[in-house]
Amino acid sequence: MATEVSSERIVAPRRGATTDTVQWAGPPRHKVASTAAQVVQWTLLGGFSLLFLYPFVWLLSASLKPRGEIFDNRLLPLTVVWDNYVEVFNQLPLLSWISNSIIIALLSAGLMTISSSLVAFGFAYFRFPGKTWLFRLLLASMMLPGAVTLIPNYLIWRYLGWLGTSVPLWGAALFGSGFYIFLMRQFYLSLPRELFEAARVDGCSALGLFTRIAFPLALPASVIVFIFEFQASWNNFTGPLIYLNATGVENFTVPLGIAHAMSLYSPTNGGQGDYQYVMVASLLVTLPMIIIFAFGQRYFVEGVASVGVKG
Template sequence: MTAAVERGVASPVSAPEPASAPPRRPPVEDGRRPRWQRVLFLVALLGAAVVFLLPFVWLIAASLRPREYVFAPGFLPVPFSPENYARAWDSVPLVTWLLNSVVVGVAAAAAVTLSSAWVAFGFAYFRFPGRNLLFGLVLATMMLPFAVTMIPTYLIWSKLGLTDTQVPLWAGNLFGSAFYIFLLRQFLLSLPREYFEAARVDGASYPQLFWRMAFPLIRPALLVAFVFEFKASWTDLLKPLIYLRNEQLYTLPRGLKVVLDRFGYGGEQQWEIVLAGSVIATVPMIILFFLAQRHFVEGIATTGRKG
């Protein structure tokens, strides 16, 4: 051993062991895109937003111009004529039509949301023979255009004596909608069935399962269905044209048809009043979207992910 030390060879026993190096961690990848891709994406979004906003900006600008400058080029209200809105407000009962649209829209949206949710809960929870076949038949009704059922539906309401009332505009939604039934059923299928089985063991009834357990859990999807149907009712013109005769019962789309006939084509050619009425009819839906934007987008994303 002495000879080995003299030759510069360390003894295997006394040789210090090299310190073990810590394992190298794999490089952490940044999930964000490169800066140039994010900038390009934001520019594309901004360009798309501008393209979609241009018609509405022109509508507002044209509604604030005098009659002879309504169709002038440009997006600025020059000359400025805000009294167009006062004239439109005084020329037709816009307040009445606005209230009618709100009442009919809320009634239609609430009716179709609750009825569709109840039917969707039945298809999602209960297991019975022919369930898939029956659900397929419900979806098959989406293939029927409104023109096919328009006349039979009108005859039913006529026999009930409910024409020239607002009831046909929303009462049909009490029977649900195939689209919303499908949407809510897919959301309900994502919920753990064990929750409902445990509640049944504790003595909960089927209505309690729906109202106390399913209803709070599917609230985002319910909000999506409500907003969709409210928008559809707000912009619906065909049903008010078929059923309403009394001007005091008109909704906004039906009233705007009167404004167009009276002040637009074949009328007095006062297009500034027509455009002002169009802006008044459009603004409430924009306000509704901004108020419910967070919940609305969350509901769509959650429904799509869980469906």
């Protein structure tokens, strides 16, 4: 019968002791050090998690307070006012703001994912003259600040007659983004080229290579692009401020609407300081992003782990 060997240290008996006496020296030192390191690690992670969660907890607490207690910095409200979550829809067109932001973010993220993936596949698979210099020019465009192209873009949309509409907020996604193209290209380079060559031999077209093989395999990386662009569009304040500020309040997006609410309730503008409705609105508009990350977390982790395998 095989004899099991314990990982704990056994010390030989001292001289003069009976052979039946065995001294136990406790767990090995490396196990003690490993346990201590894990305790320190989890303590630091817990501390930083609480630090980053504090603003969200404060926002939740402020949304349940009456007007006079919003900025008292207590995490447990002295007076809980649940009616704030009902009255906010009577005070502000919050549903219109959320629906406008969702439509614009979905269009922008979807179009950006498809267009960037299509251009990235062209750079990764096809060979054509000037490909290297064209890709370098694309990377150089990433160095341009958004403020540099702000006025030219405005003049283009004004010439097309789409000022005051949501088209400028998602129409630019049709042309892709340098960062997302680079990201998707790195993923496509990790796919075996023989897979596409075999499909070409079987008569698959160039567009079929993308729609039937490349894009389905790039689902994790595509989810990363979709989430990043959805978040960027959802938090975009400058674009709606320029293109939607002259329209009705109901046409605002979430960031522009919350800024309007802050100005509306400001005592300097004749408001009564009812910032509890702003807190409720700020809390509710975080739910779509939480849902997006919850459903796309698995693909997000896979995409981060796989993108950039090959340069």
